[in-house]
Amino acid sequence: MEVPILKQGAFLIATIQAALTDADLLHLRTALLQQVVRCRSRGVIVDVTSLDVMDSFASRTLREIAQMIHLRGAETVIVGIQPEVAFAMVQLGLKLEDVATALDLEEGLAHLKQKFESPA
Amino acid sequence: MENEIQVPINSDQDIVTARQRGRLLAAALGFSSGDATLIATAISELARNIVRYAKSGEIRLTVINGSARQGIQLVAQDRGPGIPDIPQALRDGFSTSGSLGLGLPGVMRLMDEFESVSEKNCGTTVTTQKGKP
Numbered sequence: 001m002e003v004p005i006l007k008q009g010a011f012l013i014a015t016i017q018a019a020l021t022d023a024d025l026l027h028l029r030t031a032l033l034q035q036v037v038r039c040r041s042r043g044v045i046v047d048v049t050s051l052d053v054m055d056s057f058a059s060r061t062l063r064e065i066a067q068m069i070h071l072r073g074a075e076t077v078i079v080g081i082q083p084e085v086a087f088a089m090v091q092l093g094l095k096l097e098d099v100a101t102a103l104d105l106e107e108g109l110a111h112l113k114q115k116f117e118s119p120a
Numbered sequence: 121m122e123n124e125i126q127v128p129i130n131s132d133q134d135i136v137t138a139r140q141r142g143r144l145l146a147a148a149l150g151f152s153s154g155d156a157t158l159i160a161t162a163i164s165e166l167a168r169n170i171v172r173y174a175k176s177g178e179i180r181l182t183v184i185n186g187s188a189r190q191g192i193q194l195v196a197q198d199r200g201p202g203i204p205d206i207p208q209a210l211r212d213g214f215s216t217s218g219s220l221g222l223g224l225p226g227v228m229r230l231m232d233e234f235e236s237v238s239e240k241n242c243g244t245t246v247t248t249q250k251g252k253p
Contacts, residue, residue, distance in 0.1 A: 019140065022132035022168075052157065053139055055164040056223065084157040092161060092226035 003028045005035050010042040011112055013105070017050055025061040033068050042074050043112035047105055049080030059094040066099040075100060075115060079108035125181040127167075129198075135167040138179040145181055146192060151252060159192060159250055162230040165223050166196035166246055174200020174243065184249065191251035194231065199243035206236055 001024050006013045012035055014028060032044060046062065048054070054062075066076035077100040081089075089095075102108040125145060127138040139160040146156035163179060170177040177198025184191045203209045210224050224246070228234045231248040238244040 019136045021136055052143065053160045053164050055161055055168065056226065057168060082157075084154045087154060088157045088161040088230065091158065091229045092165070093229070094226075 003031070005031060007035075007039055007041075008109075010040075010116060011045065011109065012036065012039065012041045012043070013045045013047065015047040015050075015105075019052070020058070022057055022061075025058060029061055029065050029068070032065055033072070036069055036072050036074055042116045044069050044074060044076045045105060045108040045112070046076065046078050047080050047108075048078060048085075049082070049104070051085060052082070054081065054085045054089050054094070056092065056094060059089060059096060063096060063099055066096075075112065077102050077108040077111055079104055123183045123185075127179045127181075128176070129167050129170045129178055129196075130176045132168075132171060135164055135171060138167045139163040142179075142181055142192075142194070145183070146250075149183060149190070149192065149252065151192075151250075155250065155253075158230045159194065162227045162248060162250075163194060163196075165227050165230075166194070166248075169223055169244075169246075170196060170198045170200070174198030177243070184251070189251050191232075191249055194248045194250070196246045197243065198245075202240045202242060203236070203238040203244055204240065206238055210236075 001018050001020060003014050003016050014032055036044060062078055069076045078096060079102045081101060100111060102111050125141055127141060129138060142163040143156045143160040146159045167179050180195040182193040184193055231250045233249040236246040
């Protein structure tokens with residue numbers, strides 16, 4: 001299940017639409033990093049609204065994505081973590097430290113715009 | 121509704137299948153969506169341990185239908201190398217594969233009951249339960 005990546009100005013939006021296998025997550029990591037380089041993107045949004053389980057592997061891969069993209073000088077925002085998923089993640093002891101999160105796509109975009117498009 | 125589901129675990133695709141079937145079973149038993157998410161997450165962690173350490177094994181989900189207790193029993197069984205030191209594996213932060221090292225302690229927190237039996241070169245069986253509140 002490939003995750004579509006849309007380009008919206010200086011930002012990229014990856015919307016996860018179904019359950020992802022570990023291989024799918026690693027593919028998303030590679031694809032996002034390539035696109036950030038190709039499009040010279042300043043920000044990336046990963047929309048996980050449809051994810052019903054965020055286990056240790058998914059959470060670690062999302063952190064890695066955010067860290068790699070940060071090294072490129074861009075910022076990642078994870079949006080749409082469902083309340084039940086957040087509850088399970090905390091019980092499991094998973095943290096998305098140093099990764100920006102937002103309620104939904106709209107707030108994620110607002111976060112990036114504020115960061116990168118504020119007038120000098 | 122089936123009373124027992126067995127899912128062979130051989131690849132990362134099987135991890136997804138196992139947790140989806142677990143969620144469906146939990147929902148059919150009347151678990152809340154939040155508890156079904158906890159069960160599905162526990163299945164995902166245990167199934168991943170099978171793929172990572174033992175290559176293959178199975179996840180068994182059984183309906184517990186006692187007068188005192190209703191719920192789901194989740195068993196993850198493999199014939200892999202075994203866990204050399206279970207008490208160590210159950211401590212937060214310990215991992216032998218460079219992962220986050222939260223697998224088993226995390227699963228203990230997601231579920232109500234937890235037991236693991238492991239023998240060198242004979243495999244590992246993790247048995248957990250979650251009761252309906």
